[in-house]
């Protein structure tokens with residue numbers, strides 16, 4: 707099996723594994739930030755999440771998974787537009803499983819996405835990150851400029867970062 711990670715579009719057959727990984731990484735990332743009930747709900751409702759992922763597949767063409775030795779260890783989902791900023795792409799989701807963080811994989815997915823986005827002639831990118839998440843510093847480290855905030859799910863403060871590509 708390949709020891710180097712590969713990036714490919716997510717497929718319908720990834721849905722159950724991806725739903726499980728999303729539930730796990732949300733629980734490790736957002737404990738103390740997002741309500742416990744919501745986080746527990748993700749773990750309890752993986753089957754429903756997997757079904758949603760299956761039915762959204764064609765609406766989310768820019769959803770990529772990072773595979774290491776046959777296992778999904780990270781993913782990125784972006785769109786070529788954003789309702790947060792004009793003429794900008796948006797990364798909606800960028801996650802690496804906790805035990806694989808700090809090995810360059812997050813940056814690998816980020817760079818893969820911006821290469822694709824730039825090829826489309828788009829020169830700006832926005833990303834939202836919940837207040838209290840240490841990943842705010844990851845985005846600042848990559849050159850993101852804080853441009854404001856909004857409410858995520860009408861409850862959680864989300865900081866918005868702008869990248870000039």
Ligand SMILES: CC(C)(COP(=O)(O)OP(=O)(O)OC[C@H]1O[C@@H](n2cnc3c(N)ncnc32)[C@H](O)[C@@H]1OP(=O)(O)O)[C@@H](O)C(=O)NCCC(=O)NCCS
Nearest residue numbers: 800801802807808809810811812813835840841843844847
């Ligand atoms: C944020 C995340 C995607 C970063 O991926 P990663 O694989 O852990 O990070 P990398 O190893 O690719 O780090 C790349 C660079 O960012 C830096 N970095 C990583 N995490 C950082 C942090 N929390 N604060 C500051 N810098 C950070 C690294 O030191 C590295 O710097 P270098 O390129 O100068 O050596 C990952 O940690 C993660 O999934 N976190 C939990 C989920 C999350 O918060 N996602 C974002 C939701 S908005």
